Structure formats: C-alpha cells, structure tokens
Amino acid sequence: GDSVTQMEGPVTLSEEAFLTINCTYTATGYPSLFWYVQYPGEGLQLLLKATKADDKGSNKGFEATYRKETTSFHLEKGSVQVSDSAVYFCALCTGGGNKLTFGTGTQLKVEL
C-alpha cells in the first residue's frame, strides 16, 4: 500500500539557517504530494503541493520538488525564522479518492 517516510525529529535550527526535511514515498500510480504544517495549538494547514513529476510547490519561502526518479518530495527553506517552529507533515494522495496518506511528522524548532 501507499506510505510516506519522513526524517525523524525534532529538528533544532538557529534562525536564518537552511532547512531540509526529507520525505520519500511509496505509491501505486502517480500521487499528488503535499506538505502540511501544524503550528502549536492549531490544525493542519496545507503549506504546498505538487501534482506531477518535476513540479515545484512553493509557499512562504518553502519549496519542494516532486522527484519521481527518487520518489522524494523534500521540503526546503533557505532561511528559517522562529515563527516557522511547527510540526511538518508530508502526505500523498493517489487515484480517484481524496484520502491522504501521511508521514509521522517532523517537529521543527527554530531558536534565536
């Protein structure tokens, strides 16, 4: 079945550091890929998405590129801020249904 594997957290970075959160997937067919973010005390929010190979999703300085050859969708940001501290979830959706398959989430903590 479909699955998503994310790097283990927590990840602790200094402000303005470069961020990479790795995400790889296993899926039948051609999935759409997503990054969701959960800020403290809030629900899951869609951060970015990519629906086909080589697409790059971007939002709020975050980027991720759909790499079919490596089945990856790594999240990157060039300069993190304290306000980026949150839990980040990689997810996929396949076929005609709307069911999302999530990774375990990676907690990011950004310090001054």
Add this chain to the structure above:
Amino acid sequence: EPEVTQTPSHQVTQMGQEVILRCVPISNHLYFYWYRQILGQKVEFLVSFYNNEISEKSEIFDDQFSVERPDGSNFTLKIRSTKLEDSAMYFCASTRDREPEAFFGQGTRLTVV
C-alpha cells in the same frame, strides 16, 4: 477565511463509554473526512463521507465507529464503546470537491481512561 471547527478541543472519557466528536466543515464543501493521530505515530485516515454516505473507510474504522451529518452543517464521529487504544488526536477535514486539497480542523484530543 472559512475554517473547519471541531469541538470539544479535549475530551476525557472512561473506557466503555460512548463519545461523539463534532465538526463543522466549511459550508460549501462536499467531502468530509476523519483522521486520527495516536501520540508519536502517523496521521491515519479513518473515513470519508460524501452525499450522506461513507465513500471510503480504513481498517481502523470498524463497527464501533460511525459518522453522521445530522443537520446539513455538523459532521460527527461516534465511538460506541471506547477503548484505551482509542486515545488519540482526531482531525476532521473537508474538501470542496474531489480535489485532494483538504482543510483541517484543530483536532479533538480524546483521552480514554
């Protein structure tokens, strides 16, 4: 900005009791979902609901679970006889149509004691 709202934010219940988790999806959305996350584990799909019936459910969604849209605005998840292992964060989500861009609520933390 429209949002999905869930109540309560935290529910504590005794094992064997019934609980109902409530959600108000975004008003023009047509598809509704429940997910759960056991502490430290993945967010897992439970069930999707469209046109007043279940469209897909996971293995987790057994006979103790049921969903309902009782009044055209609320979407509820009922757990008939809670078990300790039902303790988790439960997320409600909705989508406007078959696109997978889901909007999630803040979650209900269910603790079964």
